[in-house]
Amino acid sequence: MLEVRLRHRFPGFALDAGFTAGPGVTALFGPSGCGKSTILAAIAGLFRPDEGRVTLAGEALLDTATRRFLPPERRRCAVVFQEGRLFPHLSVEGNLRYGLRRAPAGADGPGFEVVVDLLGLGGLLARRPRALSGGEKQRVALGRALLSRPRLLLMDEPLAALDAPRRAEILPFLARLRDMEGPPILYVTHALEEVDALADALVLLEAGRVLAQGSPDELSLRPDLPLAARRDAGAVLTCTVAAHDPARGLTRLAFPGGTLEVPLRREAPGARLRIRLRARDIAVARTRPEGVSIHNILPCRLVAITPSAQHPDEVLLRLRVGEAVLLSRVLRDAVARLELREGDEVFALLKAVALDHAPG
Amino acid sequence: MMEGWLSAEEAQAVWLSLSVATRSVLVSLGPAVLVAWLLVRGRFPGRFLLDALVHLPLVVPPVVVGWALLMLFGVRGPIGAPLEEWFGIRLVFTSDAVVLATAVMGFPLIVRAVRLGLESVDEGLEAAARTLGAGRWDVFVTITLPLMLPGILAGAVVAFAAGLGEFGAVITFASNVPGETQTLPLAIYTATQTPGGEATAARLAGISFALALGGLMLAELIARRMHRWLGRG
Numbered sequence: 001m002l003e004v005r006l007r008h009r010f011p012g013f014a015l016d017a018g019f020t021a022g023p024g025v026t027a028l029f030g031p032s033g034c035g036k037s038t039i040l041a042a043i044a045g046l047f048r049p050d051e052g053r054v055t056l057a058g059e060a061l062l063d064t065a066t067r068r069f070l071p072p073e074r075r076r077c078a079v080v081f082q083e084g085r086l087f088p089h090l091s092v093e094g095n096l097r098y099g100l101r102r103a104p105a106g107a108d109g110p111g112f113e114v115v116v117d118l119l120g121l122g123g124l125l126a127r128r129p130r131a132l133s134g135g136e137k138q139r140v141a142l143g144r145a146l147l148s149r150p151r152l153l154l155m156d157e158p159l160a161a162l163d164a165p166r167r168a169e170i171l172p173f174l175a176r177l178r179d180m181e182g183p184p185i186l187y188v189t190h191a192l193e194e195v196d197a198l199a200d201a202l203v204l205l206e207a208g209r210v211l212a213q214g215s216p217d218e219l220s221l222r223p224d225l226p227l228a229a230r231r232d233a234g235a236v237l238t239c240t241v242a243a244h245d246p247a248r249g250l251t252r253l254a255f256p257g258g259t260l261e262v263p264l265r266r267e268a269p270g271a272r273l274r275i276r277l278r279a280r281d282i283a284v285a286r287t288r289p290e291g292v293s294i295h296n297i298l299p300c301r302l303v304a305i306t307p308s309a310q311h312p313d314e315v316l317l318r319l320r321v322g323e324a325v326l327l328s329r330v331l332r333d334a335v336a337r338l339e340l341r342e343g344d345e346v347f348a349l350l351k352a353v354a355l356d357h358a359p360g
Numbered sequence: 361m362m363e364g365w366l367s368a369e370e371a372q373a374v375w376l377s378l379s380v381a382t383r384s385v386l387v388s389l390g391p392a393v394l395v396a397w398l399l400v401r402g403r404f405p406g407r408f409l410l411d412a413l414v415h416l417p418l419v420v421p422p423v424v425v426g427w428a429l430l431m432l433f434g435v436r437g438p439i440g441a442p443l444e445e446w447f448g449i450r451l452v453f454t455s456d457a458v459v460l461a462t463a464v465m466g467f468p469l470i471v472r473a474v475r476l477g478l479e480s481v482d483e484g485l486e487a488a489a490r491t492l493g494a495g496r497w498d499v500f501v502t503i504t505l506p507l508m509l510p511g512i513l514a515g516a517v518v519a520f521a522a523g524l525g526e527f528g529a530v531i532t533f534a535s536n537v538p539g540e541t542q543t544l545p546l547a548i549y550t551a552t553q554t555p556g557g558e559a560t561a562a563r564l565a566g567i568s569f570a571l572a573l574g575g576l577m578l579a580e581l582i583a584r585r586m587h588r589w590l591g592r593g
Contacts, residue, residue, distance in 0.1 A: 046487050072490040073498075085488040088590050089506045098502075102493035148492045 002026075002152060002184060006042055006052035015039070015049070015208040025178050025185045027195045027216070030205030036188045039205075040154050043186065044079050045072030056152055076107075077152040078145035082160050084137040086129035092140050093125040099148025107149035110180070115143045118180070119173055135166040139173060146177070153185045159194060171197050192227075196236055196276045220276075221325055223306045223316050228327075234278035235326045241271045250295070250352060257322020261295040262355040279329035281354035284317060285347045286338055296350040300326065305335060305342055319348050370560060372539050373547035374567055380455060380543055381523035384463035385516050388470050392515065393505075396474035417529075418468045426532025429461055433533075457534035458541050462526045466519035473518060477511015478504070510586035514579055521575035525568065544568055 005018040015035045019026075028036040041047035043054055045061065048069060054062040056077070061070045078099060086095050100112060116122055119139045129137060138158055145153060158174075159167045171194070178185065178198055187198060195202060195216055202219050204211040206226065212219055220227050220236045227233055237260075239253035244264060251265045253275065260275070267273055288297060304318035308329070315335055317328040326348055340346070366374070398404075399411055417425050433440040433451045443449045451457045481504055489499045527545040534541040536550065548564045551557035 044491050046491070071495070072487070073493050073495050075491075076493065077491060079488065079491045081484065081488060083484070085482075085484050087485060087489070087503060098489070098494075099492035102498075144492065154491075 001057060002043070002186065003053070003055045004039065004043060006039060006049045006054070008038070008042075008049040008051070013208060017205065017208060017210050019203045019210050019213050021184060021186055021201065021203075023184050024200035025187050025198045026201040026203060027199035028186065028188045028203050028205060029190065029192075029195050029199075031190055034205045035208040036190075036205050037156050040079070040156050040186065040188050043075075043152070044077045044154055045070060045075045046079075073102075076104075076148070076150050077154055078148045078150035079154045079156060080138070080141050080145045080158045082157045084129075084141040084161075086132075086137055086140055086144070088129055090129075091125065092121065092127050092129070092132070095129065095140055095144050096121070096125075096147055099144055103147075103149035109149040110146065110182075112147065115147050118176060119143045133166070134162050135169050138162065138166075138170055142170075142173065142177065146182070150183050153183050155185060155187045157188055157190070159191065160189070167191075167194075174198055192230065192232055192276070196274050216274075221318070221327060223309070228308075228316065229310045231280070232276065232278050233327065233329070234276050234281070235324070237275050237277060237324055237326075239273055239275055241265065241267050241269045241273065243269060255322075255324055257320075257324035258298055260350070260355065261352050263352055275355060277326055277350065278354065279316060279327040281350060282319075282326060282328040283349040284319070284328055284330060284334070284338070284340070285349055288347050289349065292349075293351075294349045295352040296348075298326070298348045298350070300346060300348050302340060302342060302344045302346050305340065307332075319346070321348065366563065367560070369538055369542075370547060370564060373542050373544050373564065376455065376458075376539075376542065377524045377544040378571075380458045380462055381520045383459045384466055384523050385470070385520050387459065388463045388467050388519065389512065389516060392467060392470040392474050393508075393512065396471050396478050399471070400475055400478045414471050415468045417465050422465060422526070422528025423532050425464060426461055426529035426534075429457075429464065429529065429533040433457070433460070452533070453535050453537060453541060455534075455540055458530050458543060461529040461533045462523045465526050465529050466523050469519045469522055470515035473515025474508065474511050477508035477514070480511070481507045507590065510583055510590065513582050513586065517575055517579035517582065521572050521579075524571055524575075 002021040006015060008015045015038055017035065017039060028039060030036055038047060042049050042052065042062065051064050052062060053060065053065065060068050061075050062068060087098065090098065096112065110118070119142060121139060121143055124132065124136060124140065132140065142158070159170055162170065175198060189195060199216050201214070202216040203213045204219060204225060204227070212222070212225055217236045217238065219225060220234065222228065237255045239255045239260065242252040242254040242259060244251050246264060249264050250261050253260045253262060298321050300319040300321040302317055303320050306316045306318065308314040308316055313332050314329055315332050317330060319326040319328060328348060395410070395414055399407065430452065431437055435441065435444060435450065435452065440451060443451065451460060485507070486499050486503055489503045494502065525545050527549070530541065530543060531546055536542055536546045542550070544564055544567065548561050548568070551561040551564065
């Protein structure tokens with residue numbers, strides 16, 4: 001368990017944030033300049049805040065009240081930086097072994113070969129960092145951090161410097177990293193797709209403060225948070241791959257409340273994945289429509305109609321399907337035309353191809 | 361090989377110059393790295409003064425530097441006297457004195473190059489190394505030092521090439537003793553002052569020229585190799 005409480009005054013900006021992070025991936029999410037990288041640096045010991053306390057598994061890494069400041073090399077919080085920061089004078093193998101050689105004798109963690117396999121680095125070991133592509137560099141940086149046997153893995157926008165295809169190439173590796181029994185991961189990002197794909201918990205930051213903390217599924221349903229104002233606002237569903245139907249070119253995903261048909265996916269049946277159902281992609285009908293191309297027609301109950309904070313002519317509809325909740329963004333006029341009331345039974349309509357944007 | 365067309369005395373001067381330049385560079389390297397580090401990374405009140413002091417030999421006339429060394433390390437000087445009394449070391453008029461004078465004159469050249477080398481080291485890499493479990497000294501030895509190696513080597517080669525030709529400070533502090541303190545430039549000077557010494561002066565000047573040119577080309581070659589090695593080329 002990581003507990004963080006930090007205060008620091010910069011010229012024109014004040015950081016005042018507190019949160020906790022458990023096992024798995026905790027995402028620190030917010031716009032650029034909201035202080036998330038500063039928080040990460042303070043946890044790693046690379047930045048000394050005016051005031052604060054950081055404890056990891058009960059041990060204080062930083063406590064300004066008792067003037068405790070553990071140097072970074074004794075915190076064992078490895079960082080994966082946005083720019084990789086590979087050592088240019090060492091080979092890939094030299095980079096990977098740098099932290100491993102310095103890990104305490106009793107420290108537990110995956111071995112060299114395991115990490116090389118996991119991240120697909122076998123063919124790169126003899127190369128110099130300059131001979132690597134951006135995506136390869138980040139995989140090496142990931143491996144190097146992991147091999148230092150950290151008690152906490154800090155990732156500072158590790159995909160931000162990469163283009164979309166490279167990001168899609170690395171994300172599955174990050175997911176594999178999360179799914180092995182590794183150290184807790186604190187993941188700083190301003191990309192929602194990374195939160196959706198990786199985060200078990202979410203800390204929302206804005207202007208140096210924590211707006212909310214909770215599960216990503218829960219927070220993405222809250223209309224009061226800036227998440228709801230984004231173009232890609234919507235519910236996040238945790239699904240399992242039920243079956244593939246290559247003949248029809250689609251995959252069936254099961255979620256607590258029904259099934260979704262989406263364009264054919266690569267994951268094996270039984271695999272768990274998170275799908276963002278963008279509110280703007282979901283339409284609502286009073287009666288089950290006939291003769292439409294839409295694959296997903298889900299009977300649900302309209303539980304809430306919330307005016308949108310950003311668009312005066314729009315509302316957010318909260319729809320319950322079994323145990324799951326979906327969000328739909330429609331014009332106020334649609335509510336009036338269909339005479340929608342909270343408690344009504346309606347059908348949520350979702351095109352299959354609206355769901356091909358998820359990474360992986 | 362040289363003895364074929366150089367007199368014994370001329371060959372000795374060439375050899376002494378090479379030896380003195382090498383030794384002066386070796387003596388300066390450690391302190392130069394330390395001073396460069398203090399100047400780039402240090403946060404202390406006297407930094408400005410240290411910077412000026414280090415660069416003094418570049419702007420003060422070499423004869424003055426030689427005179428100052430004579431005052432300090434002379435038999436009755438505040439450093440020279442105890443050196444002789446306690447350790448029986450007498451510097452003046454020895455080849456060690458030549459080394460000391462050459463080292464002092466070359467010091468700012470090495471510091472400047474090392475400093476450039478250090479400034480080119482990305483502190484982010486050092487921070488990354490520390491989060492991977494390396495302490496300050498460990499990081500300096502395994503990350504900082506290798507990455508500033510191009511600067512260190514460039515400084516060493518330039519100081520070596522300049523050290524072959526140090527004149528004013530050497531002749532003032534160590535005098536002009538053939539076989540002991542008479543380096544290449546001193547031998548050339550002596551030859552030009554000696555009737556019939558024109559041929560000697562020309563030969564030694566030619567050697568000076570070749571050594572300097574070779575040194576500079578070597579420096580460039582090393583710099584290119586290093587940059588490729590560090591993945592910057």
